Amino acid sequence: MAEPRTLFDKVWDSHVVERLPDGTCILYIDRHLTHEVTSPQAFEGLRMAGRRVRRPDATIAVVDHNVPTSDRSKGIEEPESRLQVETLERNVAEFGVPYIPLLDARQGIVHIIGPELGISLPGFTIVCGDSHTSTHGALGALAFGIGTSEVEHVLATQTLLQKPAKNMLVRVDGTLGFGCTAKDIVLAIIGRIGTAGGTGHVIEYAGEAIRALDMAGRMTVCNMSIEAGARAGMIAPDETTFDYVRGRPYAPKAGAFEQAVAYWRTLPSDPGARYDRTVTLDAGAVAPMVTWGTSPEAVVPVTGTVPDPEGEPDEARRAQMRRMLDYMALTPGQRMQDVPVDVVFIGSCTNGRIEDIRAAATIARGRKVAPGVRALVVPGSGLVKQQAEEEGLDRVLTEAGFEWREAGCSMCLGMNPDKLTPGQRCASTSNRNFEGRQGPGGRTHLLSPAMAAAAAVTGRLADVRELA
Amino acid sequence: MDRFTTLTAIAAPLPLANVDTDKIIPARFLKTIKRTGLGVHLFDTLRYDESGAERPDFVLNQEPYRRAQILIAFENFGCGSSREHAPWALLDFGIRCVIAPDFADIFHNNCFKNGILPIRLPREVCEALMADARMGGNARLTVDLQRQVVVRPNGEEIRFEIDPFRRHLLLEGLDDIGQTLQHAPAIDGYEARQRSERAWVPAIGGV
Numbered sequence: 001m002a003e004p005r006t007l008f009d010k011v012w013d014s015h016v017v018e019r020l021p022d023g024t025c026i027l028y029i030d031r032h033l034t035h036e037v038t039s040p041q042a043f044e045g046l047r048m049a050g051r052r053v054r055r056p057d058a059t060i061a062v063v064d065h066n067v068p069t070s071d072r073s074k075g076i077e078e079p080e081s082r083l084q085v086e087t088l089e090r091n092v093a094e095f096g097v098p099y100i101p102l103l104d105a106r107q108g109i110v111h112i113i114g115p116e117l118g119i120s121l122p123g124f125t126i127v128c129g130d131s132h133t134s135t136h137g138a139l140g141a142l143a144f145g146i147g148t149s150e151v152e153h154v155l156a157t158q159t160l161l162q163k164p165a166k167n168m169l170v171r172v173d174g175t176l177g178f179g180c181t182a183k184d185i186v187l188a189i190i191g192r193i194g195t196a197g198g199t200g201h202v203i204e205y206a207g208e209a210i211r212a213l214d215m216a217g218r219m220t221v222c223n224m225s226i227e228a229g230a231r232a233g234m235i236a237p238d239e240t241t242f243d244y245v246r247g248r249p250y251a252p253k254a255g256a257f258e259q260a261v262a263y264w265r266t267l268p269s270d271p272g273a274r275y276d277r278t279v280t281l282d283a284g285a286v287a288p289m290v291t292w293g294t295s296p297e298a299v300v301p302v303t304g305t306v307p308d309p310e311g312e313p314d315e316a317r318r319a320q321m322r323r324m325l326d327y328m329a330l331t332p333g334q335r336m337q338d339v340p341v342d343v344v345f346i347g348s349c350t351n352g353r354i355e356d357i358r359a360a361a362t363i364a365r366g367r368k369v370a371p372g373v374r375a376l377v378v379p380g381s382g383l384v385k386q387q388a389e390e391e392g393l394d395r396v397l398t399e400a401g402f403e404w405r406e407a408g409c410s411m412c413l414g415m416n417p418d419k420l421t422p423g424q425r426c427a428s429t430s431n432r433n434f435e436g437r438q439g440p441g442g443r444t445h446l447l448s449p450a451m452a453a454a455a456a457v458t459g460r461l462a463d464v465r466e467l468a
Numbered sequence: 469m470d471r472f473t474t475l476t477a478i479a480a481p482l483p484l485a486n487v488d489t490d491k492i493i494p495a496r497f498l499k500t501i502k503r504t505g506l507g508v509h510l511f512d513t514l515r516y517d518e519s520g521a522e523r524p525d526f527v528l529n530q531e532p533y534r535r536a537q538i539l540i541a542f543e544n545f546g547c548g549s550s551r552e553h554a555p556w557a558l559l560d561f562g563i564r565c566v567i568a569p570d571f572a573d574i575f576h577n578n579c580f581k582n583g584i585l586p587i588r589l590p591r592e593v594c595e596a597l598m599a600d601a602r603m604g605g606n607a608r609l610t611v612d613l614q615r616q617v618v619v620r621p622n623g624e625e626i627r628f629e630i631d632p633f634r635r636h637l638l639l640e641g642l643d644d645i646g647q648t649l650q651h652a653p654a655i656d657g658y659e660a661r662q663r664s665e666r667a668w669v670p671a672i673g674g675v
């Protein structure tokens with residue numbers, strides 16, 4: 001009998017082109033997603049070396065990071081952003097890479113459109129010059145972020161030089177309580193294992209609570225694997241996955257789809273497969289979560305209070321906590337629910353899918369955004385936007401006083417005009433609360449879409465369970 | 469890529485853990501299509517105040533650390549985004565070596581691709597090296613990649629571990645792509661096998 005293998009082991013093994021003497025592998029890449037920010041220097045490198053793109057038919061390009069989310073008919077005003085977009089357009093034309101332009105209905109955040117269009121599939125190796133490529137692992141793919149040199153490497157060779165990661169199992173048992181979501185699960189996991197907890201590992205999420213999630217929720221969980229330090233996150237493909245993939249524009253059709261499913265059914269980890277580390281969590285004990293600091297691990301239940309650095313025994317950590325509280329302008333012992341917000345951002349590759357917008361609209365329906373609060377809803381893709389409009393969610397949201405915008409990364413990282421101003425406090429459904437992430441001096445609290453909507457209508461970090 | 473063999477240089481102490489890539493180079497500076505020129509924005513928010521003036525208390529604004537080529541920090545250095553702009557900014561400033569107890573994976577990888585040597589050493593050792601670095605212009609650290617040692621100003625040698633393949637590439641200043649393309653026949657073979665065994669895999673075309 002062969003050694004029992006994990007999901008990761010199987011996908012890895014089936015993509016090893018060659019194992020070099022020191023254990024480094026040449027790993028074949030099935031899908032390469034590119035965007036305007038991390039690719040210009042890679043294409044430039046190809047050009048200078050006289051190389052070509054080996055597999056344009058396994059590559060797709062889209063603009064997302066610095067595109068405006070307001071009226072786009074007049075093009076991009078900001079000259080540097082425009083240059084990056086134009087550079088990508090020149091590069092895809094020169095190298096024959098399939099491209100979804102800004103004004104195409106399918107344009108959107110690279111990690112939203114990959115699964116949505118059926119470009120990302122189970123059992124694939126998927127890379128992108130962006131750390132949140134881990135999102136696509138929700139399909140049972142091995143998907144991870146790479147730097148620009150590696151983007152160039154994949155463009156030229158359709159492979160990467162990699163060493164196998166270690167296996168980590170995060171098992172979430174039980175059922176989620178009322179008002180709690182995938183976002184709360186992943187924030188609770190990061191709170192538990194810390195932002196370096198997964199370093200060197202690929203995390204496989206399993207257990208009853210993960211199985212019960214729809215694909216959108218699974219993508220939210222895998223998306224934030226990188227915030228736990230992991231190289232990637234994966235979830236074994238099952239009927240939920242196959243139902244999601246079936247009929248997507250670039251997914252296999254008819255007979256090919258059945259062949260694919262037969263193969264995908266072989267991917268889940270074998271009984272007795274070995275993990276280097278296992279962590280378990282009880283979904284029933286997870287409350288709606290919200291971050292208080294400038295690291296995603298600085299997280300508490302919304303019913304909690306701002307922690308006191310003086311209770312932290314490690315000196316370096318204590319100093320870091322003080323710095324975070326200072327930046328966030330919070331005081332130890334303060335109730336999270338009393339913290340007022342200025343801005344609410346609903347969107348990003350973590351929570352910009354139709355399910356997230358539905359969750360926000362459910363809370364917004366019949367309510368009003370609190371006075372003085374600016375609330376933005378930025379769909380993850382043009383198709384998500386269309387779907388929401390068909391369901392009338394845009395009207396529910398705009399009637400409540402939310403801004404309804406075009407698709408893109410937007411205020412997740414503030415490379416486009418959607419930014420916080422210094423000192424502004426934001427309830428955000430994105431994935432990073434680093435200092436200045438959403439604009440210099442901006443203060444970010446990470447939470448779920450329903451929680452963000454609750455913050456918008458109350459003007460503070462409210463417990464969504466009291467509004468639902 | 470420049471080769472990395474031995475470096476004797478000023479080291480700057482940055483006694484912070486979880487230095488994320490947004491701290492190394494904030495997103496608003498990623499709108500470049502070049503690799504160079506990012507050094508002035510390295511650690512932008514730590515280095516400059518709101519008006520753009522230098523913060524005198526930040527280490528890289530002080531002599532002799534303006535000329536530092538080695539950086540010493542604490543745990544989980546480089547966490548966050550995959551932006552290679554982080555190592556590009558370090559390199560453009562002049563940093564060729566970062567020493568810390570551990571690094572975030574993607575950043576660690578990106579360093580090697582740009583001729584920066586990331587060295588993992590236990591926290592106590594990092595603290596000792598920071599103490600050395602605080603002696604300023606009187607102290608130089610030597611990093612000898614060939615022998616895999618860091619030499620302290622007092623002559624003490626500290627051994628570090630490094631992946632042999634990466635060490636080789638750094639020592640020779642070799643380009644990964646050229647290396648991989650020597651295996652083109654194996655890649656061709658893999659693709660041929662994939663076409664027959666996984667015939668269901670669709671091509672992306674006609675977007």
Ligand code: SF4
Pocket residue numbers: 065109110111130132348349350408409412413430431
């Ligand atoms: S939405 Fe945010 S995290 Fe996701 S790809 Fe865009 S910038 Fe990165």
